[in-house]
Amino acid sequence: MTPPDLSILAWGALVVGAAIIGLSKAALPGAATLAVALFAAVLPARQSTGTILLLLIVGDVFALWAYRRHADLRTLVRLAPAVIVGLVGGAVFLALASDTWVRRMIAVILLTVVAVTLIRRRAHTEAAERGPRAHRVAAAVYGSLGGFTTMVANAAGPVMSMYFIAGRFPIKAFLGTTAWFFAIVNVTKLPFSIGLGLITVEGLWIDLLLVPVVVAAAFFGRWIAGRISQKVFERVVIVLTIVGALYLLF
Template identity: 85%
Template sequence: MSDLSVLAWVALAVGAAVIGLSKAALPGAATLAVALFAAVLPARQSTGTILLLLIVGDVFALLAYRRHADLRTLLRLAPAVVVGLIGGAVFLAFASDAWVRRMIAVILLAVVAVTLLRRWRGHEPGTGPRAHRVAAAVYGSLGGFTTMVANAAGPVMSMYFIAGRFPVKAFLGTTAWFFAIVNVTKLPFSIFLGLITPQGVLIDLILVPVVVAAALFGRWIAGRISQQLFERIVIALTVIGAVYLLF
């Protein structure tokens, strides 16, 4: 911790604030926090450090939206998510810190690219039971892998829920339960792989008040800020952060 500069602490604080906002009002925005943490901390340690802050944010999301979840959707996603989590854990067990940084960068860029492409093309998902099963398998496994390796499943799962045309409250409630369950499930993997360190826990203790304050502020500003403008800013900063990690 003593090696962190003032600028590094500012970046971590901004990342923690983004986590609080993403959980309370702007799902998917946490990819910016992933880039900031990975730019400041060793890549593997950043994954474990940010996980604990995400769980704190999950508590606020559940308090606000816990009654609006679509449980059938969560059950449909569960098998594929488990496969993705295991695949991500295996990758982390053998990958070097440099490879984890590159993978985080590639995942962030890929998620942004797919998001923008789908919006530009106005993609309409298929319908019917088979289409739902295929979508759940693809998005669930990718979401499990990206959340295990980089805590970057927010945009992936947001696209899945948007494609399903979830009402706003059902979207927020299902997302809240999904990430709360997944993030707690990741804890044993992260501890076993050495991703959660004493130094990381100390950093989290310092940043928890920032997450809490940002989550409360997020509840207040929900509906008062232009979603389109915020998304553009987050996407731009995420791309910059990902390119920095890649090179």
């Protein structure tokens, strides 16, 4: 077997997407939604889901190495039942939906998480005033939505970020809990993805070629984490994610 025959522009989009994955794991949680749009624009929608999953797991390994000691394990246990429900629901959707509908669902999910991110910004003060209360309803809603979005589109980053920010997690606890959450969830998704035929030989070739990009970007992201403006970068990611989602939708 040989690597897939893609255009230079397509490979460029995949390389940029892989770099964003590395950066998102090291310093910018939620930015991977742009990588989802890039991969789904270049590859068949179902294949893109499986291909990007393996790269996300590579990024998870780096994140665990960097922030493994800072996780809030009680929060992970609290979220687990709802996340499992969401994962199963997402797997059922993938089994029944056509490639076209998967592509449209990815677009809708991306637009939704962008909207959620903007709403989170407006409600940030109110959320902070409530303090670190982890309500069962919140865990059920965010956990199930996070499980579904990560199974269908690997786009749970902004959803779970809102949950952790609402709980006023300190920065290291935020990054550590996020690292463990997505590492566990992404490994759990592997059997579903294999069973649904989302992981292909062509996708494995692409992953093999892009792993060095993910690792390099992760190290770079850790280095620049305290040297860039988070707000400026988030605004750029939001704009580009909207453009990518609209492209997939129409």
